[in-house]
Structure formats: C-alpha cells, structure tokens
Amino acid sequence: MGGDRIEPGMEGVVVPLPGVPVAFTVEEVGEARRRWTWRVRAGPVRMRPHHAVTVLPDGRTGTELRMEGPLPALVLYAGPARLVLHRLVRGGAGA
Template sequence: MTTLTLHATGPVDPAEVWDRYLHPARWSEWAPQIKKVDPSGPRITPGLSGRVYDPLRTSVGFVVDEVSEADRRWAWQVTVGPTRLGLLHWVSPAPDGGTTAGLRITGFAPLVVGYAPLALLALKRLVTIST
C-alpha cells in the first residue's frame, strides 16, 4: 500500500468548492478525467454508490465511506479491477483567501502514482475555475 497526499490552492470560495464535491453531477465540471457520474443519489452521503465514467466511456465503481459537512471532509473508495483506491478529500479556507483542497490517495502503488497527475490537475481546476 502506498499513500500520497496532494494539495491545491486557488481563489474559489470554500463553500463553492465544497458544493462541487457534494453533488456528483458537478464532478465533470472540474475533473477532466470524469465524463459523467451515475450515482445512487444526488448528493454524497455515507453509502452512496455508483459508477464514474472517463472520456473513453470506461467506468469504475465507487462507494462513499464518510462525509463530514462540518469539517468539509469526505472519503470514498474506487474499485479498479481487483483493487481499490481509497480517496480522502478535504476543503479549507486558504490563508490569503480562497480555498486549499487536499486529497490523500491510498492503494496499490502503480495506481496511486499513475492517478496522481490527473488528481492534481483536477484539484487545481476545482479551486481555480469559475462555472
């Protein structure tokens, strides 16, 4: 098991960044590796499950493990073939305004290392793009 932690800071307000996480229908707005999401509900909650589709129309299953709206923190697992990636996200106000978004990825080393560049790009878009 390998764990990698990523961060990005940008001008988007923390409440907006958190809302972008809360609603799976919004994930494709900022995550270029996500074409669409087929969730079991409209909002992340513990137990929410579904599939995330990439631009090539392949998909991975997911389940949300925990959500803390008070802490703006949530965790989920993504199933990639016979393995799983654990992803822990958090949102906090940046020291000079805007937002810092963090992500801790845990799993099989080649998957973690392979996913990290896409995840970092998505984090940067999450905190910088206007929708």
C-alpha cells in the same frame, strides 16, 4: 439521498481516464470540515482516497488529497484527481 450532495453510502462510477471506469462507494462525509472518503475499484485494484477542500490563510480555496492503495494505481490516479479537484475548487462543471 439528495441530488447535489455527497453522502455516505452513495455509489456510482467515474471515468478518470478514458476507457477506465472506476466504481466508487462514499464511506464518510464531514460536511462541516468539507472532507470525504471513498473506496474506489477498477477491476482488481482497490484504493481509498481522502479528499478535503480548505480555506487557505490568504482566503483562497485549496484542496488536500491523501490516498491508500497500490503505488502504481496511486500514481495513475493522482493526475486526474488533481484536475478534478482543481475544477471543483474553481466551481467548474463536471467536477
């Protein structure tokens, strides 16, 4: 697997909230369409986020996020995901 690219089968751990490690496995990557889907697991909670980076009609960059999982987990994940996607689109470190 290449260093800076998201690839199917890639596994790891992210910490979207302090003290809450979340294991992930990348399922699909659509490089041409800048989309990726991954499975995440925090203890017994399982989710499946679908992300995309898009070019808006005015030329700016935007993101899309669709999630599958239990509602309480989705609500907790949405805030940190929004911040990380915002940094990703802006090109910030650690995104």
